[in-house]
Amino acid sequence: MSHFPDLPEYTGFNTPLRAELDITDCEVEGEIPSDIDGAFYRANPDPKFPPLLGKDLYFNGDGVITQFRFKDGKVDLKQRYVRTDKFRAEAAAGRALFGAYRNPFFDDPTVAGLSRGTANTNVLLHAGRMFAYKEDSHPVEIDPITLETKGNHDYGGRIKSVSFTAHAKIDPVSGDMIGFGYDAKGIATPDVAYYVIGPDGEVKHETWFQVPYSNLMHDFGVTQDYVIFLVVPVCSSLERARQGAPTFGWDASKDVFVGIMPRYGSGADLRWFRGPNCFCSHVMNAFNQGTRVYIDVPMSKSNMFPFFPDVTGKPFDREAAAGRMTRWSFDLSKPDEGWEKRQLGNMVGEFPKIDERYATLPYRHGYLCVVDPTLPFSANGGSISGLRVNKIGHVDHATGREDSYWVGEKSSLQEPCFVPRSKTSAEGDGYILVLANRYEESRSDVLLLDAQRLSEGPLAVIRLPIRLRSGLHGNWYDGDQIEAAGNR
């Protein structure tokens, strides 16, 4: 084991942490309501070894899961690497064996055929099992209490797609998990496999189809009756991959396609809507009212991912990358390609989240990371795009009211996570948990805010003595769910 290169991805707040951690009874300023019982899980990339090719994308790091377990007014932190196939092979070799993101052409020959998944993107608990996800591979099961890795999970051989999204949705009404794999037959294939997994953990529906062009289908929308696939031109190219260029690139010349299918439909039922070039990646929520289908996304004029460069070499355009929450709606009862877009607020941001009890349903409250595009770009400041998130925003879709918490200029924030006040509390009645990077102190905090009063600031600050690397996505699960799944 040598050392990491002196690049923004590996220095400053981005310095790989590489540590497995336990801190019981974390230091708290303020008070944590004693009836909060559950855990906030988040995934983050943290390369165990220096990059094989001398550099790598931040989010190609090995997956680490952090668990913040809240009980009786106390918080315990646990952090573990997911023992993916990649992690185990590289740990045994004592060095990186996998090359570039979504590009097998530069891998060490000894790892041919192994899963390239890093399990670094999201954590979900469904049907009594917890999984860590990377969208290029199968879910990796982990124990929700100990965070020990149990192994790759293909639902008893039922998931034939080589990949599975990190943004599967869990329907709070049926208990189904709705997911899909894109690049389902391998990198840059146009094939998509769609799956519905019942609350018993069995695959109950499956269909395959092809998209108009292969692309980074990072997220999607699910409503009670429909499922919505987004084809946005962050396009994949095996040719670029072979040449050592990023596999994915932004192609401003291409239209956007939205495919809508009944939730239990087949590829033949897919209806494609075609619109002018624009960018979106994550989905706040989707719902339908009869045949009217809505999906809410942070939409921007152009590519938000500077690490996936423009295929024509055009430089990254920060202004055009500014995304605002936008509601797209489609009327399936009409034969034309009608596609309405309505801006839902003025905040510029990404990483949208909701009260997950309202996933797939009409909903009122949304949360997101808010970016001030005028702030200086900081390549190793702990944010993935280089843009500092220094606000968490709340948008009330019923009133249009926006509220936010500003963390100051010396900190930045990560994806918010909503925690219901109780199992029966009203939508949006609860808390927001969010990790804050404290740059000057090389330290992180977890902030607990009232989800309806963000601007009033944290009710409690869980002060961590160490720096946690910036993460991607996370979720909250109640104590009873965790205990049941952990003792399965």
Place this chain on the structure above:
Amino acid sequence: MSHFPDLPEYTGFNTPLRAELDITDCEVEGEIPSDIDGAFYRANPDPKFPPLLGKDLYFNGDGVITQFRFKDGKVDLKQRYVRTDKFRAEAAAGRALFGAYRNPFFDDPTVAGLSRGTANTNVLLHAGRMFAYKEDSHPVEIDPITLETKGNHDYGGRIKSVSFTAHAKIDPVSGDMIGFGYDAKGIATPDVAYYVIGPDGEVKHETWFQVPYSNLMHDFGVTQDYVIFLVVPVCSSLERARQGAPTFGWDASKDVFVGIMPRYGSGADLRWFRGPNCFCSHVMNAFNQGTRVYIDVPMSKSNMFPFFPDVTGKPFDREAAAGRMTRWSFDLSKPDEGWEKRQLGNMVGEFPKIDERYATLPYRHGYLCVVDPTLPFSANGGSISGLRVNKIGHVDHATGREDSYWVGEKSSLQEPCFVPRSKTSAEGDGYILVLANRYEESRSDVLLLDAQRLSEGPLAVIRLPIRLRSGLHGNWYDGDQIEAAGNR
């Protein structure tokens, strides 16, 4: 669990870490010789809970053991709290229950009778068992591989002293451990119990005696034939303890006493040498040539411990606290109290260490932390006395040559640890391991230096992604010793 007060003991580099850690295959700059096989263990205080009385001494924190395991050119870090009686009682209560250092009068009544030991001072492996030590209590056995706590160890009831030094010596010739307890019948008692424990882990010799006045007998000297007790006036007072003042205080009006006893003698054989007031605490080594007994200590005119204030209220005198290695010698063949003192070098410092294969024997090479007394005092800069250690010094007693490594102004160093190049290498032929605090980055490094070429700088730097709190003492054990003791 609330939060720590805004005091130097708990802020900046001194912020409690409170974390249990595993980092396999640490990042390394340079090369670690692949034949180094063993581990550097060090103890450090790290309070799990904010102080019961609003403040506390740095070194009264709960004991944490860090293990740096070297093998095949790689280093794994593991850090665990010692589950002392105190740790377990406080963890169960979720708050501090013990009050001031060596002062039971302010403890929570629920912990009366429990061991107050923190196991935060040193780690030794003897007779196939590893122990963590605090001099006010019994050793606490830990597993040398997992660092799990096995429990208090009183050698099958043979250690009747309530206390046991953190600086027991292991005789490399006989395999005996030579130790003692002061305050052996409780705080501020003049009783000392002396023990020799064989390589089979059985107590083979014991004697009790009283010292001229009760004091902080932190270390002592052992030679092949004698044992040397140091009575230096860091005096204990139950009266001060009851009033809430520090139990220990510096009394410049008192003489120093040195008690010398045959190694298998009884208290009746003790011969006391009396000299003028001066200060010393740690012992580099001791040896005898016939009836001539030598003990090497960093000696200063006055108290080096600002946290144990002058009993008359006189302010701490940094200049008088500057200690230099000094050889004290005593001729037991003569009836007078002859006591010679010879300065061994010019470096100002403390935390002396040697090639432990020469403990109790005539020796040539000594190492110590070197202080530049002109550097600014930094109360939370990660050094225990507030003085920054920015050099590690080597003194060759055969030639008088001094050599040192200077770490720069933005770092400080901790106690060095000698690692023999091989089991059969000559004295001093090996490496020095030393932890460096990197203030600006809130991070620590472990430096590996050639023990005979300190000024040439590190052969390798083990770059840690996190800050480790400043520690007290540590030791190196070879891989075969660790494996045998771990799998006992």
